[in-house]
Amino acid sequence: MVAHLLSLKWRLLLNGFRRSPGQLVGIIIGSLYALGVVAVLVFALFILRWAPLDVAAAAVTLGGAAAMLGWSLVPLVASAADLTLDPARFTTSAIPARELLAGLALAGFIGLPGIATAMVSLATVFTWSRSFAAAFGALVGAAMGALTCVVLSKVVTTATASLASSRRFKDISSIVFIVPLMLLGPIFAGVVSGVSESASFLIDLSEVVSWTPLGAAWSLGADLAAGNLLASLAKFLVAALTLAVLFGAWHFLLQRALVTPPYAGSTARKGGRLGLFRALPAHPAGAVAARALYYWLRDPRYAGSLVVVPLLPVLLIFPVGQSGTSAPLLVLGPLTAFLLAWSISADVSYDSTAFALHLASGVRGVHDRLGRALACLSFALPVTLIFTVGSVAMAAQWELLPGMLGLAIGVLLSGLGLSSVVSARYTVAVPLPGESPFKKPPGNVAQTIAVQLIGMLVLTLLVLPEAAILVWQLVSGTGVAGWINLLLGTVLGSVLFVVGISLGGRWLDARGPELFAELSANR
Amino acid sequence: MTDQGSAFPPHSAQPSGDPAPQGPRQIGAPQADARRGDARQGDARLPEPLPENAHVPALALRGVAKRFGGKIAVDGISLDVPVGSFYGVVGPNGAGKTTTLSMATGLLRPDFGTAHVHGVDVWAHPLEAKRLMGILPDGVRLFDRLSGEQLVTYAGLLRGMDRDVVRSRVADLLAALDLQQDAGTMVVDYSAGMTKKIALASALIHAPKLLVLDEPFESVDPISAANIRSILDSYVASGGTVIVSSHVMDLVQRMCDHVAIVAAGRVLASGRTEEVRAGSSLEERFVQLVGGGHRAGGLEWLRTS
Structure with a gap:
């Protein structure tokens, strides 16, 4: 069943390319853009291989945490959640929940954001290829971190499915989302200047974040590279527990979503307001x-x-x-x-x-x-x-x-x-x-x-x-x-x-x- | 393709107010002699602009045809819809009903053929023809970010109507269609049945002489459907002409005094409803004419006992 879901998602992705040449151009431009971003990030992670330990640790941990935040927030505000494998569509198919979960989670990697996240996560293995143990830790961390990203976004979209299907919420969220998008340049520049001024603060911040569910998985490589075996074990537990809790929550939400389809109500309004007309x-x-x-x-x-x-x-x-x-x-x-x-x-x-x-x-x-x-x-x-x-x-x-x-x-x-x-x-x-x-x-x-x-x-x-x-x-x-x-x-x-x-x-x-x-x- | 009007069958060119049964001539099987008879009639009218008199049909189609790429959607349809009739167009999915009605109402330019509304050529004088028609297209969006009341007002003002007339008619229409409670709600938040009703109100606002409704009862609940029917019935009783397309045979049989059966882009039979169904029910007649139909065997394993 997991294989079926994966091949279904793969087929859907491929069929996206089989439209008109005009659409193909659009898809290719989008893919090239994503590829460029991925290439830059992977290159940066390769360079970090030779950076001081604390700097590399801060970059990887904070970057990973930011990715997780992105995976949970973007589908929420952009209404851009990938609904090609919407659980509601499987309501009538009687698939065991366990297999549905595994299939949907893995299928989440098929698609531009999923592939990009997986590739960048794997690049951290090279960053920590300073010792065998560190590289191994980074690999485990990358797998857990990327999986957490996908599951987290699924939990968020499933939990808010009925909210997100209300028209008013969609209208407002899609407008609000424009603001940070437009101000991306100033925000980015502000962050860059902040980083250059307060590098030590960021290193301290990454220390804290690495103990939270957001950063634990991403800091495994750094801790092992520094020789903190105990800390890395504890963080592994944090990351594993996070993943387990998220899977549990998703399981629960999915069970509920499968039996109660989203409902969007609205209230009646009397007339008499022609306004501009x-x-x-x-x-x-x-x-x-x-x-x-x-x-x-x-x-x-x-x-x-x-x-x-x-x-x-x-x-x-x-x-x-x-x-x-x-x-x-x-x-x-x-x-x-x-x-x-x-x-x-x-x-x-x-x-x-x-x-x-x-x-x-x-x-x-x-x-x-x-x-x-x-x-x-x-x-x-x-x-x-x-x-x-x-x-x-x-x-x-x-x-x-x-x-x-x-x-x-x-x-x-x-x-x-x-x-x-x-x-x-x-x-x-x-x-x-x-x-x-x-x-x-x-x-x-x-x-x-x-x-x-x-x-x-x-x-x-x-x-x-x-x-x-x-x-x-x-x-x-x-x-x-x-x-x-x-x-x-x-x-x-x-x-x-x-x-x-x-x-x-x-x-x-x-x-x-x-x-x-x-x-x-x-x- | 150019002489579709003469090549294809039957329309019942029935003058309005003539209740005498035209007999099974064009009804029985739309075969050779019936075809020739009707075709001659169609040809004789084709070149001349239709004269302005009581016998001018509310809608006259002559050899209307449309091709989409390699597929011929409408293959030369000729139809006369008498003034004051309640005319049903029935056919299976993909028969060309919507395409035909779009060409009759000025939404889709035909490749061949002409359409006249009360004698006005729809494609030569679109503005005059559109003044006579109210249209409810199927599968078309509405300006649904307006409230129901605003949408109907908009439809009236777009036609250049006086504001006070629009206001009083909007109030009447909303009351008649039982939409007063939701007059101020945005149409995007309406249910499917309410959306159909508000679209119907927009089509009625300018008091058209001819009403063309594509699938007006689709996804409409029984109460709203009865509501719409009673409005249409009184509209016809007061001299208006209604054309509805549908594939609910029962409804058409009960509601319409005239009917045309369309399949694969052609008219298979047309005329007064009781003549077309010729003793059997409209549904049986339809299945018989269109072909295909019941196939009971082959699913033996489905029996659960």
């Missing part, structure tokens, strides 16, 4: 704008990009603090304008087959386009203006303000026009409604990449005039150039906005059914 004009374009604004707030796929916006200044201020020059900060306004404008370039793809309502109602294409663009503009314009003024103020380069405003407004309006055309013509692979924004979307990845790249290239061409004048101002220092840019950005941007809306609208009228057919294929 009452506030905006009673016109097809107004209705589309109201609907789009609700989606910006309520759909995690849209709300996720809203959460990113307030983080952008943080990301840009960070390098300023590091280097002392405020130049990068000036990018903030145009960058925000670009991100927000481009975010509706996949609007129809995000609708998925719900677009049928627009098609069936005979909404005119131009109204559809206008509503979506105005919804985005209604908050993107204030944000762009505030960010531009704010960044210029922080950089204390007031003479650049009109020119920067011109560029930012130009990027925003031209971008919205371009997005209106792109989303009327091309569908791209996006997560389906109700799925996590991080979920690998079905559909044509190759077309998605092509549309994104070419679209950004075209946008660069469209805002070239504004960019050129800004450069002219920077080079020559003429203040009047800035005012020209403000005028040009507003006028040219508005023209491109209108052209984009009407062209996109015409394409939508002509190709609505074909667009819908593409959406139906992707659902």
Whole structure:
């Protein structure tokens, strides 16, 4: 039975490669990325072979503990738990629990994160190949540690299965997860500087962690290398006990999950709250704008990009603090304008087959386009203006303000026009409604990449005039150039906005059914 | 493929309000002479735009065909749906029901053939045709991050309706469909039956003359189904036309006054329900026409006694 489960998982993994060439490209890119990370870590562990004992011990122990934390937390917040072997699917198959546990645990290693963890864990054996005993201890520790990672994540996902199946939890967790992801750079840099300043603290910390369930397995090699036989025996017991307790908990949870499927309830709400549908004009374009604004707030796929916006200044201020020059900060306004404008370039793809309502109602294409663009503009314009003024103020380069405003407004309006055309013509692979924004979307990845790249290239061409004048101002220092840019950005941007809306609208009228057919294929 | 309209059989081109039985002509076996008779009728109408009079069908399909890659999903279907009829389209899974209805309602462009709604060509004048139709497509998502009330309001405003009219109709529809208690709940949190009902409300908001419902009773509980049926019955009684697709034969037999049996992308029989079933039940007639059917032997080991 264990072999059956393993071969099933292996078959599922292989079948993932047997989709369209476009998807294959996406999978290969993902695999290469994972491979790169693994290679760096393995290389680092090889180098540690010659590092001082306490440094190597701290690195391995803390790294291992971090991996365990990751395995338990990531599936929880990303809703990205690997459910291909969801225990609920075996409810009807009458598999003995013991074999199911063993099979699912081992199958957890088949897949990118599992393989990566196993490889990196095994590399610690080389780190501790300072003596035979140490290497042996590291091998045992690596096996136990990696297995603990997998079982821990299974325990967490099984325990929270009913929680995670509630829509509200999924919505919130997938948005919250974006914050640490976005701030990865600053966090990483902070950790690096912390490490270089307080190496001795980390060594002390690893001493403590090595006695906890998180670090015990990973410190076996270090203790044996240092000759602490007694300590290593005690830590082996801690690690073994951890694994046993986790298996027991998982067994219990699985038994419960097999007989009580997850249930997600919700409460009824009376009506009477039309909100934006009452506030905006009673016109097809107004209705589309109201609907789009609700989606910006309520759909995690849209709300996720809203959460990113307030983080952008943080990301840009960070390098300023590091280097002392405020130049990068000036990018903030145009960058925000670009991100927000481009975010509706996949609007129809995000609708998925719900677009049928627009098609069936005979909404005119131009109204559809206008509503979506105005919804985005209604908050993107204030944000762009505030960010531009704010960044210029922080950089204390007031003479650049009109020119920067011109560029930012130009990027925003031209971008919205371009997005209106792109989303009327091309569908791209996006997560389906109700799925996590991080979920690998079905559909044509190759077309998605092509549309994104070419679209950004075209946008660069469209805002070239504004960019050129800004450069002219920077080079020559003429203040009047800035005012020209403000005028040009507003006028040219508005023209491109209108052209984009009407062209996109015409394409939508002509190709609505074909667009819908593409959406139906992707659902 | 171009002359599908003449090559394939029968539609009962029955003028509305003509209760006289058309006899077993196109009903019995859809064979040679019946085919020729009907085909001539279809051909005569094909080139001309349908004249505006009382005998214009609510929906007229002529030789509609669609191919997906190598598979022909709809193989030249011609159908007339009389005004004021309650028309059932039945067929096995994959028969082409959804594809046909999508082409009739402007969601899927046909490779060949035409569709007219009350005389308006759906593919030449889509906006005018869509004003006459209310559609409940099957297997299509809704804008489910809106509350039920907001979704129906959205459907009304999208059609350019006046806000006050929309508001009063939304209230009426929610009351009629027994959704008032959940009017403010997001559609994503609705049960399957409630989702079907809110989609039906969105299709009814503009008071269409023709209602096209793809599998309206799938995963709907009996109470909601009875609720939907009574609304549809009174809609038909007041002069509206309803087309439903289904594979619940019993339901179609009880509910619909006209029926078309579709299989493998063609119409096998069509006409008044009692004529199509010709004495037997619709289900028996369906199995007989479509073929396949019962195979009792071969599972002897399954007997437990």
